[in-house]
Amino acid sequence: MAVALHRVASGGTFSPVDGVDFPTASDAHVRLSEERPRQTGAGRLSVVERRILQLTSEGYSTEEIAGQLGIASAATVRSHTRNIREKLGARTLSHAVALWLLGDGD
Known part of the structure; x- marks a missing residue:
């Protein structure tokens, strides 16, 4: 748990499953804003x-x-x-x- 908290607190990600990676919050935000056009x-x-x-x-x-x-x-x-x-x-x-x-x- 300490390892996961440290990685996330420093801007990284953590997965308890080998081979499963998650985007950082920053990367996910950028991806979502590019995929979804702004509504007006x-x-x-x-x-x-x-x-x-x-x-x-x-x-x-x-x-x-x-x-x-x-x-x-x-x-x-x-x-x-x-x-x-x-x-x-x-x-x-x-x-x-x-x-x-x-x-x-x-």
């Missing part, structure tokens, strides 16, 4: 964020959305809407809904 706009929205946008576009209030989605607090819905605006580059929630409906948030 609506592609970055979570399922919950998309559902919140849909319900907002249908005219539901923050409190009603919280109730429908089983979210404990309207404040949590507001946090989601802040994240939505940031991800879509929208100035307001109405702007975010418009971008999303028009497909400009993709």
Whole structure:
């Protein structure tokens, strides 16, 4: 155990099985960032964020959305809407809904 901890702490890897090697955390991060293109706009929205946008576009209030989605607090819905605006580059929630409906948030 001490050998494994020492190797990992110094930036290496450890495998208890001979012949099985793992990439370092740094190498794995680089590989994953190269394999997965960065998402922009609506592609970055979570399922919950998309559902919140849909319900907002249908005219539901923050409190009603919280109730429908089983979210404990309207404040949590507001946090989601802040994240939505940031991800879509929208100035307001109405702007975010418009971008999303028009497909400009993709």
